[in-house]
Amino acid sequence: MAKAPVIKINNLSKKFMLGDVEVQALQSVSLEIYSGEFIVFFGVSGCGKSTLMSMIAGLQPPSTGSILIRGEDLAKLNSNELAQHRRTKIGMVFQAFNLIQTMNVIENISLPLAFARISKGRRIKRAENLLEVVGMSKYKNRAPNQLSGGQQQRIAIARSLVANPWIILADEPTGNLDSKSADDVMRLLVSLNRKSKRTVILITHNPDYLQFADRVFYMQDGKVIKVEANAHAVTFNEKGKSATSSASKEDDFVIDDDTKDEVPDKPNTEETKAASDIPEENGNTENTTGESENKEEEVEAKN
Numbered sequence: 001m002a003k004a005p006v007i008k009i010n011n012l013s014k015k016f017m018l019g020d021v022e023v024q025a026l027q028s029v030s031l032e033i034y035s036g037e038f039i040v041f042f043g044v045s046g047c048g049k050s051t052l053m054s055m056i057a058g059l060q061p062p063s064t065g066s067i068l069i070r071g072e073d074l075a076k077l078n079s080n081e082l083a084q085h086r087r088t089k090i091g092m093v094f095q096a097f098n099l100i101q102t103m104n105v106i107e108n109i110s111l112p113l114a115f116a117r118i119s120k121g122r123r124i125k126r127a128e129n130l131l132e133v134v135g136m137s138k139y140k141n142r143a144p145n146q147l148s149g150g151q152q153q154r155i156a157i158a159r160s161l162v163a164n165p166w167i168i169l170a171d172e173p174t175g176n177l178d179s180k181s182a183d184d185v186m187r188l189l190v191s192l193n194r195k196s197k198r199t200v201i202l203i204t205h206n207p208d209y210l211q212f213a214d215r216v217f218y219m220q221d222g223k224v225i226k227v228e229a230n231a232h233a234v235t236f237n238e239k240g241k242s243a244t245s246s247a248s249k250e251d252d253f254v255i256d257d258d259t260k261d262e263v264p265d266k267p268n269t270e271e272t273k274a275a276s277d278i279p280e281e282n283g284n285t286e287n288t289t290g291e292s293e294n295k296e297e298e299v300e301a302k303n
C-alpha cells in the first residue's frame with residue numbers, strides 16, 4: 001500500500017483583504033509531504049511561504065481548499081482542537097527567536113509543557129535532555145539576552161521539540177544569524193531529520209541549504225511552480241563543513257524516539273486521544289504546547 005502523507009494540501013488558496021484590495025497570498029496549492037522528509041520552501045519575498053506555513057500550523061484557515069494532517073482535516077477542528085494540534089503535532093521555529101526574556105533558558109524550553117499534566121521535575125528533566133541535544137547544557141540558567149543569536153535559536157529549537165512534535169516548521173530560522181551560527185542551526189535541523197526522523201519543513205532564502213532537502217518546493221506568486229526531488233540530499237559532514245564547530249558533533253543531536261519512523265495509514269487516534277486529555281489551563285491557546293504523560297519519556301537525549 002502506498003505511504004500515507006503526513007501533510008496533504010488540496011487546492012489551497014488564501015486571500016487577504018487590505019481595505020478594498022484583495023491580496024491572493026496562495027493560489028491552488030496542492031502537495032503532499034511524507035513522514036521523515038526534509039522539505040524546503042524556496043521563493044522570493046511575498047510569494048506566500050509564511051502564509052502556507054502558518055496555515056499548516058492551523059493559525060489561519062484556508063479561503064478555499066483543505067489541509068490534512070495525517071488524514072485529519074484542520075477545517076473540521078474547533079479552536080481547542082486546533083490549539084492541541086499546535087501543541088502536540090507541530091514545533092515552530094521563527095527568524096525572531098521569540099524567547100521570553102524574563103525566563104531563563106530551562107524555563108523557556110519547558111514552558112510549553114506547563115500546560116500539560118507533567119510534574120515540574122519531569123518538565124525540567126525533559127528540558128535538560130533537550131538542552132544537551134542542542135549542545136547548550138552549560139547555558140541553562142542564562143537569560144535569553146545573555147546568549148548569542150545562534151545560541152538563542154538553538155534554545156528555540158529545543159523548545160519546539162519539547163512536546164515531541166511530528167513536524168518541525170522552521171520559517172527562516174537562520175535569517176538573523178551570522179553564517180557560522182546559521183550553519184550550526186542548519187546542522188541541528190538536518191540531524192533532527194536524519195537521525196531522529198523528524199519531518200522538517202524549512203523556509204529559507206539561502207540557496208546553499210537546498211542541498212539538504214529531500215525535496216524543494218519552489219514558490220512564486222502564491223503558487224508552487226516546481227518541485228525538485230534531491231536523490232542525494234547531503235548531510236553536513238558530506239558537505240565538508242566542520243562537524244566540530246561550537247555546536248556539538250552531529251551525533252550529539254540524536255533524540256531517541258522510535259515512534260517517528262512510521263506513518264500510520266490513518267490519524268494516530270491514540271495520540272490524538274492522549275492529547276485531548278490535556279486540560280486548557282488558561283485562555284491563551286496560542287504558542288503553547290502540551291503533552292500527555294504517556295509520551296513523556298519518548299524524547300530523551302542519547303549519549
Ligand SMILES: Nc1ncnc2c1ncn2[C@@H]1O[C@H](COP(=O)(O)OP(=O)(O)OP(=O)(O)O)[C@@H](O)[C@H]1O
Pocket residue numbers: 016017018023024025043044045046047048049050051052
Ligand atoms: N495578514 C495579512 N494581511 C494582508 N496581506 C497579507 C497578510 N499576510 C500576508 N499577506 C500578503 O500575502 C503575501 C504572502 O506573504 P507571506 O508572508 O506568506 O510571504 P513570504 O513568502 O513568507 O515572504 P518573506 O520571504 O518576505 O517572508 C504577501 O503579498 C503579503 O503582503
Ligand SMILES: [Mg+2]
Pocket residue numbers: 049050051171
Ligand atoms: Mg515569510
